[in-house]
Amino acid sequence: MSFSWTALASSPTLSTVPCYNDLQCARLTVPLQYSDPSAGEAQIALLIAPSTLSADDPEYRGPLLLNPGGPASSGVEYLLELGTYFREVIGPQYDLVGFDPRGVGATTPLSAFLDSPVEALDLLATYPLSLNESASSFGRAYALGRIMSDLAEQRNKLALESVSTPAVAMDMLAISRAFGFEKLNYWGVSYGSVLGATFAAMFPDRVGRVIIDGIVNSHEWYAGIYDSWLGHTEDALTSYYDACVAAGPDLCALYANSSSAIRSRVTSLLDTLHTAPVPASHNASNLGVVDAGLVLNRLFQTLFEPFSLGQSFAAALVALEAGNPLPVYEGTIASVIGGLDTCDAIKTDYFTAGFIDTFAPIACGDSVGRARQTLEDARAEYDRLVGTTGFWSVLYGLFRAPCSTWNVTAKDTFNGTFTTNTSEPILVISNTLDPSTPIDSGRNMSAGFTGSVLLEQNSTGHTSLSGFSTCTALAIRAYFASGTLPAPHTVCQPDTRIFESQGNSSAAGGVTFPAGSVLNRRETAGLERPAAFEAAVRAVRDSRFLSRHAFMGRVPRGAGWRA
Structure with a gap:
């Protein structure tokens, strides 16, 4: 079922319409720049999976916002693809809300600074996938970063100045208030941990039930430092x-x-x-x-x-x-592009709402110029980092190099600290061996939020969604239901091992549910439909949302809750 977001009127109050079968859609009007209300307005796209509880039910807890990270990933798409999983894990008491952050997807204005899909393809085709491909690869990535920065400044500066993480944090408060709630309930993964931590630091008295999962070191994020990303x-x-x-x-x-x-x-x-x-x-x-x-x-x-x-x-x-x-x-993106029959087959939003147009404005804009470097300094930093792991030869050019030359800085910024006492304690989740957000970052961020608990999932992969753990799922469910935190130093085991059940049609997210497992013991798990839950977790595996939306290797949308 398709839906026209452009035909949906935006409103400063929550005004929903039916969409995608049994879901609700809305566009919420907010200031383009909170620091300058005269700058104009933005329209935030919201997809809502309503709670099955009535608003006067004492168990109803209002909206729970979901963010898939990126930055540059669509929360609307996230809920469409993985909504059944979130509903089964979280329970019925929340309205699940997927929202497109500023510059992304159906939210306007977009952060696009490339005029056409062909222009985007041109840039993608010349961007080196690895900086050790040749002697000129590093210089090419740096030069292409300058082109991106110049185009952004010339073509869409006002919108790009308005897509910062602090601005989105303020949007999340506006969304919660539009539902009639003064505190934020939230689950954000990967870059979504920066967004959640930023909200908690800016509005510590507005923190409800907040989970950050797959933790980026927010201190480093705002400083334009990327050293710890590939620590494990x-x-x-x-x-x-x-x-x-x-x-x-x-x-x-x-x-x-x-x-x-x-x-x-x-x-x-x-x-x-x-x-x-x-x-x-x-x-x-x-x-x-x-x-x-x-x-x-x-x-x-x-x-x-x-x-x-x-x-x-x-x-x-x-x-x-x-x-x-x-x-x-x-x-790979090369095969996806190569498979297009004509230029008309190129979906504009696939490129303009993706890495090129959105990652740099958010990540580089958040560091407000602190990440800028000369070519020589950038090369020296790259040589140092690639000595720690060869994966930096791929990631430096994609994530770090564009910020070396970025000129457009955010108007709504955050200059505070991530040491605060929140109104409700935060649940922090890290995998033992996360390839891009190491557990050390989870420990660092948890230490700053009084009363928070770090839950370690003893698995390899990015965020707890990468490998299913009954233990983790129950901890998440208990936290969102009652605010109950796991005991400090809790370590949850995954339900299976890598390779153990892949290719098995009964496997769900890398896990099968054997007879007598906790997810089949309703009284222990608190899950009303274990078979539905198994199907929901399988959808996470089949969606492969995290790997498809991680960086430029992403591929077009798959099927999900939209069907």
């Missing part, structure tokens, strides 16, 4: 290889008798591809090249969601070794 990436990679050894040859195509042997095999393949990339073609109109940068990009995506992607990626690498590059090539 190599450990996560080792964990993936260890899981392959433990799974055995029947489940892991890369199997060897030791993790180091698998690492050597993959490293050898990357070394070969660095000097001898492999042509890939679906057909005469969809041609591409599989090189070391593309494979490293896919490997990093796999570490985001190893329970969902680990088995298929291992098989794809073995196929690549044997001369078949298509399994690795499929699903």
Whole structure:
């Protein structure tokens, strides 16, 4: 079922219309710049899955806002794809609200500064996937960053000055108030942890039930520092290889008798591809090249969601070794673009609401110029970081390089600290081996919020959504239901291991539900429909939302709650 957001009138009060079958849609009018009300207005797109409880039911708790991170990911799309999962985990007492942050999706004005999909394609096609592809790759990324910055300043400066994280935090308060509530209930993952922490620091007396999950160090975010992002990436990679050894040859195509042997095999393949990339073609109109940068990009995506992607990626690498590059090539942005028959087939919002137009304005704008660098300083920083993990050769150009030259800074800013006493304690969740938001950041942020508790999920992957844990799900449900926090130092185990149940149609998010499991014991889990819950968790696995929306490797939208 489609829905026209542009035809929906915006209002300063909450005015909803039916949409997407049994959901509600609205556009909320807010100031474009809270620091300057005369600057104009913005219209925030809201998708609402109403609570099944009546407003006068004592168990009804109002809106619970969801943010998928990015920055640049759509909360509307997030709820459409994963709404059944959130409803089953959280329970019936909240109106679940997916909202498109400023500059993203159906929220206006957009942060677009590229005039056409073709222009976006042009920039994507010339942007190096890895900065060690050639001697000029780093300089090319820096120069393209300057082009992006100049275009942004010339074409859409006012809108881009208005998409900061503090502005979105103020929007979240406005959304809660539009529902008639003065406190924020919230679950934000990845960059959404920055948004949640920013709200808590700006409005500590407006904090209701707030979960931040997959923690970015917000101190570093606003300083334009990215050093800690990949603190456990190599450990996560080792964990993936260890899981392959433990799974055995029947489940892991890369199997060897030791993790180091698998690492050597993959490293050898990357070394070969660095000097001898492999042509890939679906057909005469969809041609591409599989090189070391593309494979490293896919490997990093796999570490985001190893329970969902680990088995298929291992098989794809073995196929690549044997001369078949298509399994690795499929699903990359290169193959998606190559598969378009005509320019008319290019969806404008796919590009303009994505990485290019939105990540830099938010991330670089938040640092208000502190991340700017000369080419020489940027190269020195890159050399230092890539010495800690080769994954920086992929990520530095995508995440850090654009901020080195970014000129447009935010109008609504935050210059406070992340040390405060919130009106209700925050639940902080970190995976033991998160490849891009290490648990050290979770400890750092939790220490600043009085009374907060850090829940550790002992799994590899990005955020708790990457691998299902009954223990984590029950902790989340208890917190949102009653405010009950897990005991300090709680460690939750995942319900399965990487490779254990992938490819099994009964698996859900990397987990099967055996007879007698806690999710099948209604009185313990508090879940009314364990079969529905299993289906909901399976939808998380099949959606692969995190890896698709992590960075430029994203692919177009999949199916979800919209059906």
